[in-house]
Amino acid sequence: MAEKALLGFGLLLIVAGLIWAAQGSGFFPYPAKSFMIYPRPWIVGGALTAACGMALLLWSRRY
Incomplete structure (x- = not known):
C-alpha cells in the first residue's frame, strides 16, 4: 500500500x-x-520539485 502512495x-x-x-x-x-x-x-523550483517526484517514483518501484 505504501508503494502506491x-x-x-x-x-x-x-x-x-x-x-x-x-x-x-x-x-x-x-x-x-x-x-x-x-x-x-x-523554473528552478519546478525542476527541483519534478526531480523529487521522479526520485519518489523510482523509490516506489523498488518495493
Whole structure:
C-alpha cells in the first residue's frame, strides 16, 4: 500500500513541478495575471520539485 502512495505522490510532484517550470519560463502562461509567469525562481523550483517526484517514483518501484 505504501508503494502506491509513493507512486501517486511522486506523479503529483512531477506534474506540479513541470507546470511550475513551464509557468516560470512563460511556456504555460495560465492564468494570464499569475505572479508565477516569467520569474526565474519558479523554473528552478519546478525542476527541483519534478526531480523529487521522479526520485519518489523510482523509490516506489523498488518495493
